[in-house]
Amino acid sequence: MGGKWNKSSLIGWQFVALPSALILLFSFYPMVQSLLLSFQSGKGTVYSYVGIDNYIRLFSDPMFLQAVFNTLLYLVIQVPIMLFLGLLIAHLLNMPNLRFKGFYRTAIFLPCVTSLVSYAVLFKSIFSLDGIANQLLMSLHIINEPIAWLMDPVWARIVIIAAITWRWTGYNMIFYLSAMQNIDPSIYEAASIDGASKTRQFFSITVPMLKPILLFTAIISTNGTLQLFDEVVNITNGGPGNSTMTISQYIYNLSFVYTPNFGYAATVSYAIVIIVAVLALIQLKVGGEKR
Amino acid sequence: MKKVLSVLLLVTLTTALLAACGSSDSKSENANNAGNTGKKKVVAWAWDPSFNGAALKIAEDLYKKENPDFELEVVDMAKTDLEQKLNTNLAAGVKDGLPDIILVNDPNIQKYVTAYPNTFADFTDKADFSQFSPYKVDALTVDGKVYGVPFDIGVTGMFYRTDILEEAGFTAADLENITWDRYIEIGQIVKEKTGKYMSTINPNDEALTSILLQSGGSWYITPENKGNFVDNPVMTETLRVYKAIADSGIAKPVTGWSEFVGSFNAGDVATVVSGVWQIASIMDAKDQSGKWAVAPIPRLNIEQGVNASNEGGSSWFVLDGSANKELAIDFLTKTIGGSSEFYERFLNENGGVGSYIPAFSSDAYSQTSEFFGGQAIYKDFTEWSTKVPGISLGMYTQEAKDALKNELPNILNGADLTQSLANIQKLFEQQVR
Numbered sequence: 001m002g003g004k005w006n007k008s009s010l011i012g013w014q015f016v017a018l019p020s021a022l023i024l025l026f027s028f029y030p031m032v033q034s035l036l037l038s039f040q041s042g043k044g045t046v047y048s049y050v051g052i053d054n055y056i057r058l059f060s061d062p063m064f065l066q067a068v069f070n071t072l073l074y075l076v077i078q079v080p081i082m083l084f085l086g087l088l089i090a091h092l093l094n095m096p097n098l099r100f101k102g103f104y105r106t107a108i109f110l111p112c113v114t115s116l117v118s119y120a121v122l123f124k125s126i127f128s129l130d131g132i133a134n135q136l137l138m139s140l141h142i143i144n145e146p147i148a149w150l151m152d153p154v155w156a157r158i159v160i161i162a163a164i165t166w167r168w169t170g171y172n173m174i175f176y177l178s179a180m181q182n183i184d185p186s187i188y189e190a191a192s193i194d195g196a197s198k199t200r201q202f203f204s205i206t207v208p209m210l211k212p213i214l215l216f217t218a219i220i221s222t223n224g225t226l227q228l229f230d231e232v233v234n235i236t237n238g239g240p241g242n243s244t245m246t247i248s249q250y251i252y253n254l255s256f257v258y259t260p261n262f263g264y265a266a267t268v269s270y271a272i273v274i275i276v277a278v279l280a281l282i283q284l285k286v287g288g289e290k291r
Numbered sequence: 292m293k294k295v296l297s298v299l300l301l302v303t304l305t306t307a308l309l310a311a312c313g314s315s316d317s318k319s320e321n322a323n324n325a326g327n328t329g330k331k332k333v334v335a336w337a338w339d340p341s342f343n344g345a346a347l348k349i350a351e352d353l354y355k356k357e358n359p360d361f362e363l364e365v366v367d368m369a370k371t372d373l374e375q376k377l378n379t380n381l382a383a384g385v386k387d388g389l390p391d392i393i394l395v396n397d398p399n400i401q402k403y404v405t406a407y408p409n410t411f412a413d414f415t416d417k418a419d420f421s422q423f424s425p426y427k428v429d430a431l432t433v434d435g436k437v438y439g440v441p442f443d444i445g446v447t448g449m450f451y452r453t454d455i456l457e458e459a460g461f462t463a464a465d466l467e468n469i470t471w472d473r474y475i476e477i478g479q480i481v482k483e484k485t486g487k488y489m490s491t492i493n494p495n496d497e498a499l500t501s502i503l504l505q506s507g508g509s510w511y512i513t514p515e516n517k518g519n520f521v522d523n524p525v526m527t528e529t530l531r532v533y534k535a536i537a538d539s540g541i542a543k544p545v546t547g548w549s550e551f552v553g554s555f556n557a558g559d560v561a562t563v564v565s566g567v568w569q570i571a572s573i574m575d576a577k578d579q580s581g582k583w584a585v586a587p588i589p590r591l592n593i594e595q596g597v598n599a600s601n602e603g604g605s606s607w608f609v610l611d612g613s614a615n616k617e618l619a620i621d622f623l624t625k626t627i628g629g630s631s632e633f634y635e636r637f638l639n640e641n642g643g644v645g646s647y648i649p650a651f652s653s654d655a656y657s658q659t660s661e662f663f664g665g666q667a668i669y670k671d672f673t674e675w676s677t678k679v680p681g682i683s684l685g686m687y688t689q690e691a692k693d694a695l696k697n698e699l700p701n702i703l704n705g706a707d708l709t710q711s712l713a714n715i716q717k718l719f720e721q722q723v724r
Contacts, residue, residue: 063697240696
């Protein structure tokens with residue numbers, strides 16, 4: 001038995017060897033290098049090791065703190081809204097007596113296939129001073145003066161949140177929908193016989209049954225929001241006054257807009273890594289299976 | 292059998308991978324050989340095929356008359372792509388993929404030269420820089436060395452709609468050499484009588500503050516790369532004027548470039564304060580032909596304030612490590628760095644304005660424009676260009692602009708200016724360590 005096992009495992013290892021080498025070379029090696037880089041500071045090619053100075057600098061860097069604040073704000077407000085909307089829409093689309101299901105599903109999933117940059121540009125034009133959002137509100141006499149959406153810190157953030165929600169709700173909805181279709185209808189039947197209302201069924205059956213998927217979507221949405229870049233750069237370019245700037249945009253600025261300091265930029269990247277890891281850990285603890 | 296198959300598969304994959312690497316190597320070798328033996332080929336990166344790319348083609352044409360062997364390849368890419376590529380290549384220390392000649396936006400000059408030492412060729416004794424507008428040469432000078440050939444300029448003017456201002460009761464003479472306070476007064480009358488805005492304002496864009504600062508001979512940072520916000524009368528006056536414009540209601544708020552261009556193409560605003568390169572966009576609105584004119588920009592109400600400033604502009608650099616360094620330098624200095632003919636053709640063919648003073652007296656520069664009511668606009672612009680105060684753009688312009696942008700909403704909301712300026716200075720100093 002031993003010999004046979006060894007032979008087949010040898011073949012297996014041969015298949016694994018090349019991809020492993022490639023992953024080591026193109027994924028792990030850069031990670032280690034960027035970790036080393038995050039302990040250096042300087043300009044362009046003139047670098048020196050500064051120990052943990054870069055990490056200390058993070059805490060006194062108002063731009064970084066502002067970027068973290070903005071990003072966490074998007075996270076705390078947008079992710080729950082989006083996940084709940086996704087869940088609700090998935091539930092509605094899963095109703096057995098709904099007509100034109102295919103059409104609705106396509107329509108709600110469609111935003112996910114648009115390119116990030118092009119939808120961002122569209123949102124920018126919708127919410128410009130003479131954009132259709134203002135024209136619509138004015139023709140309905142809800143407002144008298146056009147609102148300068150993208151020039152007000154609060155409105156600008158709302159526009160960004162609306163944009164991301166529009167783009168990603170359908171994506172999460174698809175996960176929920178497929179999970180809901182795996183729930184045995186007899187459970188609902190039994191619940192109906194026991195006299196549970198539809199709302200009760202939703203919260204007491206559907207939501208608990210979807211727990212692993214909810215956890216999964218929460219983690220990928222958190223991860224995605226922390227890396228938010230395209231939308232902000234294209235809709236507001238971080239403005240007004242850096243009030244919508246995200247951590248990723250700050251990394252980009254440090255590397256390509258400001259006098260390049262790739263060392264400090266790498267430090268900020270590792271700050272994202274740490275934040276994502278901590279948040280994922282919390283989510284796993286709160287929502288994961290107890291073992 | 293299985294084993295043989297899997298080994299075979301592995302070998303094929305590996306060779307394919309190596310072959311892929313190998314072929315790209317031999318390709319670049321071929322390109323290098325072509326450069327050394329046959330024709331002399333120089334590669335340049337530029338970002339606008341109808342402007343700076345076209346300028347290189349004109350230069351190539353002129354240079355070829357004496358050097359028939361010469362060959363130039365212009366690689367066009369978006370400006371941000373070009374800057375990103377340059378930054379990543381230089382930071383990684385990989386110089387193989389880089390061109391011989393590269394276009395650099397003026398505010399980036401000091402940044403590149405300091406962040407990547409010994410990367411760009413020294414032009415100090417290669418061209419006669421006294422023939423160029425001094426402020427342009429100042430921008431290229433780092434530690435007493437000149438690092439490139441000055442190219443296009445962004446000398447500013449106040450473009451205005453003669454018909455709208457006439458309706459409000461103003462003639463051309465009323466707009467010559469005014470202050471910004473007068474500009475706001477005129478704007479209020481224009482708004483009242485015609486319903487049109489005087490200008491646009493974009494709190495997210497630093498174009499106007501940059502123009503104002505340079506017209507007072509100052510900048511966001513000092514030549515020593517320190518923040519220049521506190522105890523700087525030009526900065527205080529600039530922000531006072533900026534707030535006054537915002538408060539007066541004469542400016543239409545816009546959020547981006549296309550809205551800005553759209554505002555004057557649609558005829559919503561009476562004036563546009565911008566660089567000379569804006570002519571092309573203004574002339575896009577064919578129906579407004581004959582209704583435009585251009586005057587010097589308003590000045591700050593301080594002693595050193597002048598009615599001239601600059602917005603944008605770029606220069607040509609040569610990479611020090613390039614194989615064709617000497618040829619590239621010779622090509623640039625004999626054309627863009629010292630040929631009146633080049634600048635005449637560049638103006639006629641692409642509407643580009645340079646800073647080469649001998650060209651200013653040529654016929655091309657004294658041509659009149661029908662679109663601008665028969666005004667000799669280029670002659671005016673070049674005259675103003677000699678009055679633009681020379682400043683050092685320093686290394687940290689973008690950092691300083693972002694620090695200002697952070698506080699600008701507070702300033703516009705009426706916060707104490709002295710306190711705000713102290714905040715900006717502090718933020719900037721925390722940014723650049």
